[in-house]
Amino acid sequence: MENELFYDKKTVWDSLTEEQESAMMDYAEGYKAFLDAGKTERDAVRYLTAKAEAKGFVPFTRGMAVKAGDKFYSVNRNKGIILTVIGKQPLSAGIHLTAAHLDAPRIDIRTVPLYEDSGMAMFKTHYYGGIKKYQWTTIPLELRGVVCVVTDEGVRSVDISIGAKPEDPVFVITDLLPHLAAEQMNKTMLKGIAAEQMNILIGSKPSKNEDEKTDRIKLAVLEFLNKTYGIKEEDFLSAELSCVPAFNARDIGFDRTLIGAYGHDDRVCSYPAATALLDLTETPEHTCMAVLVDKEEIGSDGVTGMQSRFFDTLVGDLCRAQDVLFDECIEHSVCLSADVCNAYDPNYPEVSERRNDARINCGLALVKYTGARGKSGASDATAELMARMRYCFNKAGITWQTGQLGKVDQGGGGTVAMFMANRNIDTVDAGVPVLSMHAPFECIAKVDLYMTYLGFGAFYNM
Ligand code: MN
Numbered sequence: 001m002e003n004e005l006f007y008d009k010k011t012v013w014d015s016l017t018e019e020q021e022s023a024m025m026d027y028a029e030g031y032k033a034f035l036d037a038g039k040t041e042r043d044a045v046r047y048l049t050a051k052a053e054a055k056g057f058v059p060f061t062r063g064m065a066v067k068a069g070d071k072f073y074s075v076n077r078n079k080g081i082i083l084t085v086i087g088k089q090p091l092s093a094g095i096h097l098t099a100a101h102l103d104a105p106r107i108d109i110r111t112v113p114l115y116e117d118s119g120m121a122m123f124k125t126h127y128y129g130g131i132k133k134y135q136w137t138t139i140p141l142e143l144r145g146v147v148c149v150v151t152d153e154g155v156r157s158v159d160i161s162i163g164a165k166p167e168d169p170v171f172v173i174t175d176l177l178p179h180l181a182a183e184q185m186n187k188t189m190l191k192g193i194a195a196e197q198m199n200i201l202i203g204s205k206p207s208k209n210e211d212e213k214t215d216r217i218k219l220a221v222l223e224f225l226n227k228t229y230g231i232k233e234e235d236f237l238s239a240e241l242s243c244v245p246a247f248n249a250r251d252i253g254f255d256r257t258l259i260g261a262y263g264h265d266d267r268v269c270s271y272p273a274a275t276a277l278l279d280l281t282e283t284p285e286h287t288c289m290a291v292l293v294d295k296e297e298i299g300s301d302g303v304t305g306m307q308s309r310f311f312d313t314l315v316g317d318l319c320r321a322q323d324v325l326f327d328e329c330i331e332h333s334v335c336l337s338a339d340v341c342n343a344y345d346p347n348y349p350e351v352s353e354r355r356n357d358a359r360i361n362c363g364l365a366l367v368k369y370t371g372a373r374g375k376s377g378a379s380d381a382t383a384e385l386m387a388r389m390r391y392c393f394n395k396a397g398i399t400w401q402t403g404q405l406g407k408v409d410q411g412g413g414g415t416v417a418m419f420m421a422n423r424n425i426d427t428v429d430a431g432v433p434v435l436s437m438h439a440p441f442e443c444i445a446k447v448d449l450y451m452t453y454l455g456f457g458a459f460y461n462m
Pocket residue numbers: 101265266296339340
């Protein structure tokens with residue numbers, strides 16, 4: 001396959017210099033710190049806000065002057081963040097956008113969650129996103145989120161994070177012992193664990209208050225929560241609490257070239273989208289934006305998802321400050337929908353397409369279309385845009401590849417791409433290939449992460 005007429009994927013390792021390798025390994029350390037701190041979209045937003053402020057970004061407010069070199073951030077309800085660097089050209093020349101998501105599949109705590117049964121206190125849950133339920137039993141879980149407490153004075157938010165520190169307790173969803181699981185083992189993997197069985201074990205010690213004849217274990221949990229956070233049972237009604245895996249990002253392999261972690265999808269694209277923007281050393285020609293949203297895993301709906309008008313309102317405000325037409329800015333904009341794709345897994349060749357699926361270590365993956373059943377629900381990027389990105393990445397010396405979602409008619413999926421494209425923005429998916437996507441412990445290659453960082457940097461400067 002040496003003939004230049006042939007096309008084949010190239011591994012990043014073939015062209016990586018020693019200097020690049022060491023920069024790549026360093027970059028991965030920063031990413032791992034982000035993963036451990038940002039296990040929910042709220043945590044990720046907090047982390048990135050601090051990083052942006054440290055780089056001189058200021059919160060954008062309507063009416064501010066907007067000139068070349070200005071650096072802004074805009075937080076959407078604590079669950080999404082947009083980072084902007086104003087370019088030399090006016091906004092009518094369009095924005096170079098990356099759009100990634102900060103939410104990840106997880107186990108949400110229900111609105112009325114707390115109960116006691118057979119000597120144990122439990123939380124009822126409702127899973128979030130596309131999960132294989134059996135993967136979420138018998139693993140350590142941590143509790144993260146916010147409880148909005150209503151007092152006589154008004155409303156106060158209480159942040160909760162239990163299970164991240166080594167000395168913290170963790171939580172768990174129990175599973176049946178094999179000795180009694182004959183019937184369960186004969187069920188399909190879809191039905192082996194039912195959603196209503198995914199209750200979280202949170203305690204077993206009764207309260208000392210003997211006035212209560214029943215529910216004393218539940219009461220003991222409430223006494224703990226009240227003493228520690230000042231909350232009572234009714235406060236769960238206005239809470240967003242989630243259980244996420246209680247293990248941190250770790251290197252995988254003798255050579256430490258891979259990272260295993262919760263939530264690579266899509267923090268492995270959010271992080272390079274944000275850091276490539278924060279690391280811009282010179283004012284770019286075009287205005288650049290990293291749009292990091294919530295709710296992608298459940299369809300991008302809602303006030304914090306990519307379909308929300310939050311993005312349009314911000315772009316409208318920026319355009320007005322430069323006396324530029326919003327529609328003109330949008331039609332000249334280009335978007336990389338920065339999301340993960342499946343990495344070819346040799347353990348499951350039967351669902352994969354060898355020539356078209358992305359491969360670990362072959363760099364940033366451009367995905368022309370996603371969708372299912374004949375590209376349904378896909379934003380099929382134009383040939384012209386694909387060529388533009390090829391030119392951009394090749395010129396910058398980025399090792400990149402293309403990806404697709406397995407065999408045709410094997411399944412399918414989507415990203416935020418179509419929601420950007422529907423706005424009249426040229427959009428193509430680009431991101432990091434992932435093994436075990438949506439599992440509590442996903443796997444990516446460090447060189448793919450690094451090429452994505454370099455690739456997004458080249459795109460911002462395109
Ligand atoms: Mn994703």
